[in-house]
């Protein structure tokens with residue numbers, strides 16, 4: 070059975086007390102902590118020990134699932150991973166400009182602290198929520214080559230925001246903007262096992278998917294795996310949480 074309040078699951082997280090609205094610097098100061106968190110998530114790990122970005126610390130950003138960016142046709146709308154994360158702080162905003170200004174302030178401070186740069190997981194929860202926000206990441210990555218990003222999006226590659234994301238991947242390169250399309254037949258995707266039958270039905274797609282090694286207990290965590298941001302692997306396969 071799927072966890073949580075059925076009404077809340079129609080449009081937001083089932084943990085409303087863990088939501089922080091950041092529409093102004095005052096909201097941010099009232100929150101009193103950072104939007105980007107150094108990972109304390111067992112699955113993610115803290116410092117990259119493999120791949121091109123070895124040595125970089127991993128930071129992550131969580132938005133409010135279902136409410137911030139998530140497309141309604143997400144295969145996991147109801148069974149979102151966030152249903153199992155009662156303690157994660159989730160952010161929402163109606164003010165893209167302020168939200169991005171706060172992020173840039175945090176990122177610049179992190180770059181002073183970490184000379185080797187930082188790797189950012191977008192988004193543990195939630196998704197890219199506007200054209201402005203996506204293009205803000207593009208501009209940031211164009212200007213600062215020590216920042217790299219990885220993650221997944223439920224926007225389909227041909228949707229308006231999916232096309233914007235694709236455009237950033239093309240401009241920056243998958244190396245530093247490693248956003249995989251979830252449950253999609255395109256290359257550089259990340260699919261759940263429930264999606265496999267659709268991949269099978271899709272005639273022009275090679276079915277070579279690599280199961281997430283962490284889920285098969287072959288690696289300890291993402292920082293010691295690095296597969297998701299490796300462009301040599303077209304598809305990653307996930308068992309559903």
Ligand code: SF4
Nearest residue numbers: 281283291294296297
């Ligand atoms: S494939 Fe590797 S990097 Fe991707 S989620 Fe699994 S452990 Fe993390």
